[in-house]
Amino acid sequence: GAVVSQHPSWVICKSGTSVKIECRSLDFQATTMFWYRQFPKQSLMLMATSNEGSKATYEQGVEKDKFLINHASLTLSTLTVTSAHPEDSSFYICSARRRDRLNTEAFFGQGTRLTVV
Amino acid sequence: DAKTTQPPSMDCAEGRAANLPCNHSTISGNEYVYWYRQIHSQGPQYIIHGLKNNETNEMASLIITEDRKSSTLILPHATLRDTAVYYCIVRLYSGNTPLVFGKGTRLSVIA
Numbered sequence: 001g002a003v004v005s006q007h008p009s010w011v012i013c014k015s016g017t018s019v020k021i022e023c024r025s026l027d028f029q030a031t032t033m034f035w036y037r038q039f040p041k042q043s044l045m046l047m048a049t050s051n052e053g054s055k056a057t058y059e060q061g062v063e064k065d066k067f068l069i070n071h072a073s074l075t076l077s078t079l080t081v082t083s084a085h086p087e088d089s090s091f092y093i094c095s096a097r098r099r100d101r102l103n104t105e106a107f108f109g110q111g112t113r114l115t116v117v
Numbered sequence: 118d119a120k121t122t123q124p125p126s127m128d129c130a131e132g133r134a135a136n137l138p139c140n141h142s143t144i145s146g147n148e149y150v151y152w153y154r155q156i157h158s159q160g161p162q163y164i165i166h167g168l169k170n171n172e173t174n175e176m177a178s179l180i181i182t183e184d185r186k187s188s189t190l191i192l193p194h195a196t197l198r199d200t201a202v203y204y205c206i207v208r209l210y211s212g213n214t215p216l217v218f219g220k221g222t223r224l225s226v227i228a
Contacts, residue, residue, distance in 0.1 A: 006160075034215045043204075044161070044218040093160050097213060105151065106216055108160035 002028045004096050006109035013084055013116055020080045021112045023094035029074035030096035034106070035067075038091040050077040074099065084116045121205045126223040129199075135192040137222050139205030142186040149208055150181060151216065152190045154201040161204065161218075164190065195226045 003026040013019050023033055031052045036044040048069055049057040056069035066088075068080040077096075081088055095108045122140040129135040141150065151166040165172055165179045167188075172179040178191040192199055204221040208214060 004160075032213045036218075043220050044155075046215050046217060049215060091158070095160075095216070105163040105166060107163065108153075111158070111160045113158070 002026075002096075002098060002107045004094065004107045004109040006092075006094055006112050008112060009110060010113040011115070013114070015085055015116055016083055018080055018082045019084055019114060020078055021092055021094075021114075023077045023079070023096070023109055025075045025096045025107075028096075029099040030077075031074060031099050033071060033077040033094055033096045035069065035077075035079050036093045036095070038093060038111075044093060047079075052077075081114065084114070086116045089114055089116045121207060121219050123203075123205055123219065123222045125220065126225070128225050128227055129192075129195045131197060131226050131228050132194055135195040135199065135224055135226070137190040137192075137203050137205075137224065138187065139190070140187045141205070141207050144185050144207050145209075147209060150179065150185075150188050151206045151208055152177070152179065153204045153206065153216070153218075154199075155204070155221070156198075156201045164203075195224075197226050197228060200224060200226045 005024045007022045033050040035047045037047050038044045046059050047062045050069045050071040052071045058064045071077040091111050091113050093111045095106045097106045149166050149168050152164040153161040155161045165177050167179045181188045202221040202223050204218050206216050
């Protein structure tokens, strides 16, 4: 199956700093990638839809100025958590579907565990 | 997208078949049933999907009732590595829409 890679796998940062998470589709092109957040013992919550070459679409309650999404190419989307606070500590996961097979399964990255201290 | 209902948890003995049910009584005609699983601290892994016919692949079998209001994921010979949270999701066939996750079923495979 197709591979989606996230980097870093985990990161610890100080409160008030910004953290960038990368999501790459390694062997396929994706015009759209999705970003999720997962708190302990909870399910995945969709944060935003990242569209190549255009602005991301954010879910209700997700601050677009805090979670900056850039989708500059067909294989890379980045999520930047700006001015991170301890409550932003979570497991962030991206997913993508093949550009040429939109009606097939989505592939997920391995996730990035963010800890803000 | 239609909602799904799954039991919060299930146990299964190692080597036995694990049968995970999912209720999707409001599913529409053009919605597929997808199953994913998430092993602790990893991203979700695709398992199988189907529309109305039963499906089988190297990981599992998917049995969809004739009225499509429910389905069952079958892991034929569960191993300890199958311990995970299993998510049943219904999604429109067309368009690049995201998967919306419910709470899933936590399957514990016991030696």
